[in-house]
Amino acid sequence: MHAHSVSQPVSQPWPQARVAVLACLLLGFGGEASAISDGQTPSSGAWEYLQRQFYPDRSLGVLDENFMSLEAPANTPDPAATPLTLHFGTAAVGHIRQIRIIIDNNPSPVAATFDLPSGARVAELGLRVRIDRFTSVRAIAETTDGRFEMRSAWVNASGGCSAPPSTLAAGTLGEIRFRPSPDARSMLISIRHPNNSGFQIDPRSGEPIAAHYVSHMRFSSAGQTLLEADTGISLSENPTLRIGSDQPLPAPIAMEIIDSADAHFTGSWNGAVASNVATSTAAGAGGTR
Amino acid sequence: MLHRALAPARLRAWLLQTVTWPLAVLMSLPGAGVGGAPALQLQALAPGVFVHIGQQLALDAPGHDDIANIGFIVGTRCIAVIDTGGSVRVGRALLAAIRQISPLPICYVINTHVHVDHVLGNAAFVLEHPKFVGHAALAAALANSRDFFLQQYPEDLDQPPSAVQIIAPDIAVASTLQLDLGGRRLSLKAWPLAHTDCDLTVLDTSSGTLWTGDLLFRDRLPAVDGSASGWLTVLDGLARLRVARVVPGHGPIAGDLPLALQPERRYLRALIDGVHDELARGDSMQQAIVQVAAVEQPRWLLWDGTHARNVARVYEQMEWQ
Numbered sequence: 001m002h003a004h005s006v007s008q009p010v011s012q013p014w015p016q017a018r019v020a021v022l023a024c025l026l027l028g029f030g031g032e033a034s035a036i037s038d039g040q041t042p043s044s045g046a047w048e049y050l051q052r053q054f055y056p057d058r059s060l061g062v063l064d065e066n067f068m069s070l071e072a073p074a075n076t077p078d079p080a081a082t083p084l085t086l087h088f089g090t091a092a093v094g095h096i097r098q099i100r101i102i103i104d105n106n107p108s109p110v111a112a113t114f115d116l117p118s119g120a121r122v123a124e125l126g127l128r129v130r131i132d133r134f135t136s137v138r139a140i141a142e143t144t145d146g147r148f149e150m151r152s153a154w155v156n157a158s159g160g161c162s163a164p165p166s167t168l169a170a171g172t173l174g175e176i177r178f179r180p181s182p183d184a185r186s187m188l189i190s191i192r193h194p195n196n197s198g199f200q201i202d203p204r205s206g207e208p209i210a211a212h213y214v215s216h217m218r219f220s221s222a223g224q225t226l227l228e229a230d231t232g233i234s235l236s237e238n239p240t241l242r243i244g245s246d247q248p249l250p251a252p253i254a255m256e257i258i259d260s261a262d263a264h265f266t267g268s269w270n271g272a273v274a275s276n277v278a279t280s281t282a283a284g285a286g287g288t289r
Numbered sequence: 290m291l292h293r294a295l296a297p298a299r300l301r302a303w304l305l306q307t308v309t310w311p312l313a314v315l316m317s318l319p320g321a322g323v324g325g326a327p328a329l330q331l332q333a334l335a336p337g338v339f340v341h342i343g344q345q346l347a348l349d350a351p352g353h354d355d356i357a358n359i360g361f362i363v364g365t366r367c368i369a370v371i372d373t374g375g376s377v378r379v380g381r382a383l384l385a386a387i388r389q390i391s392p393l394p395i396c397y398v399i400n401t402h403v404h405v406d407h408v409l410g411n412a413a414f415v416l417e418h419p420k421f422v423g424h425a426a427l428a429a430a431l432a433n434s435r436d437f438f439l440q441q442y443p444e445d446l447d448q449p450p451s452a453v454q455i456i457a458p459d460i461a462v463a464s465t466l467q468l469d470l471g472g473r474r475l476s477l478k479a480w481p482l483a484h485t486d487c488d489l490t491v492l493d494t495s496s497g498t499l500w501t502g503d504l505l506f507r508d509r510l511p512a513v514d515g516s517a518s519g520w521l522t523v524l525d526g527l528a529r530l531r532v533a534r535v536v537p538g539h540g541p542i543a544g545d546l547p548l549a550l551q552p553e554r555r556y557l558r559a560l561i562d563g564v565h566d567e568l569a570r571g572d573s574m575q576q577a578i579v580q581v582a583a584v585e586q587p588r589w590l591l592w593d594g595t596h597a598r599n600v601a602r603v604y605e606q607m608e609w610q
Contacts, residue, residue: 242573
């Protein structure tokens with residue numbers, strides 16, 4: 001089906017239940033959050049609800065920018081693809097267990113949950129998200145010793161969840177491109193996927209477009225998983241993930257993806273000298289059924 | 290109503306048609322125009338060719354409805370309006386200015402593209418019963434923008450704001466179209482994806498005046514709402530036209546077309562090359578926004594915001610090239 005791709009079916013698909021549960025969580029939060037959050041200020045509404053859900057009785061440290069920082073544009077260049085970058089300092093690298101990205105005023109506030117295996121040396125995480133209206137964006141990290149750190153930023157944007165699909169949404173579903181940095185310490189991964197939010201209207205037909213989004217990612221380097229992520233409708237069209245480390249990321253780099261239609265995609269980069277080497281394949285919707 | 294002929298206006302129109310004019314005679318026309326609306330200040334570029342130079346302001350600044358260059362061309366039979374400003378109010382002020390110059394009917398209202406600062410004044414001309422003219426893709430672009438205009442610019446429409454005030458073209462230009470105003474011919478050309486997906490230029494063949502719409506920004510940073518590389522290709526096509534003067538979408542009138550295109554070409558080239566290099570290094574969009582074409586910043590007005598959006602758009606496009 002993809003002539004230039006290396007076929008590499010996912011051998012151990014993630015449990016289907018996980019995807020289903022995630023979808024329910026997303027929809028559940030969507031309803032609750034929009035019911036609560038009308039007219040909220042930056043620190044109320046959806047966030048208070050989510051804090052009770054995820055971090056009850058937890059103290060969220062906010063002091064040390066050297067430990068962790070969140071970079072987000074005050075005025076987004078694109079509400080449907082607002083770039084966010086998390087930087088981790090020397091004391092944090094290798095000591096992060098989980099990172100959750102929360103966009104308070106989005107219909108589905110939990111944009112992504114990253115799980116890092118023990119010792120994963122992640123120094124930077126970048127992604128692009130839809131922003132539905134003016135909102136606080138938060139990153140909450142749980143450290144391996146059980147502490148929580150939160151950073152937040154206020155982003156002026158509106159309409160990111162309902163922005164109509166661009167012509168760039170076309171192309172080979174599930175194609176994955178890899179762009180390593182010259183020092184090999186970071187990798188920019190681009191995923192061809194419409195990541196339809198469920199809040200978009202087809203401008204030609206006037207019909208709503210069903211939600212269709214990347215729901216899970218697994219990133220590995222030289223056979224070692226560096227992170228897994230549960231993701232949702234707040235990721236941008238053609239989602240990107242940029243992963244940085246404090247040391248070179250050895251090839252092969254592999255990315256495995258599941259979407260909300262249960263399609264599986266994989267791509268890998270073998271360390272070829274030429275940059276922008278892209279290999280990917282779609283196992284296809286229902287490929288594991 | 291507004292067709293009432295006023296003797297001084299008729300005399301002035303005759304003068305405009307017959308007297309040889311120096312370039313860029315500044316005509317200040319303050320005070321009330323016909324119908325009570327204040328008249329826009331005009332610049333006469335050639336006999337029968339008038340432009341109002343918009344201010345270089347941000348799209349959310351006070352006065353944001355008067356930022357585009359808009360104007361009209363007078364033939365012996367009728368008048369063509371080229372862009373109508375960013376509000377019905379500005380459209381009316383343009384109409385009032387027209388009526389200080391000529392009582393002739395307005396047979397065409399031409400929109401150079403979909404953006405709010407060029408089209409929201411259309412409603413002011415409905416009672417003149419012109420044919421609205423635009424790129425073949427303009428109708429769809431307006432349909433996609435209608436909700437956005439109503440949400441973001443309700444104050445710039447007559448109250449209450451309504452979708453019927455956002456007026457789509459009667460005549461769609463797929464490639465080229467000639468319009469006869471009596472004694473002079475306008476040559477319209479529809480361009481492929483560049484500043485937007487519906488860019489249209491107007492050449493007044495009598496005076497050699499080219500209206501580029503927003504295919505040319507001068508002084509103000511160009512905004513890429515279509516394709517930067519497509520835009521560069523279109524600039525090559527524009528540069529081949531032989532014209533006496535250029536009315537850009539924003540910024541001052543120019544005499545030498547290829548020269549006037551150079552700064553915009555340089556910026557777009559820097560934007561494309563810069564994003565290409567950023568992607569080759571695997572840099573993030575945020576790094577690209579800071580680093581790409583940074584040397585261009587002091588050369589342009591209204592850099593903040595627009596440049597970041599340009600980089601983001603080009604980055605998203607080039608990711609998949």
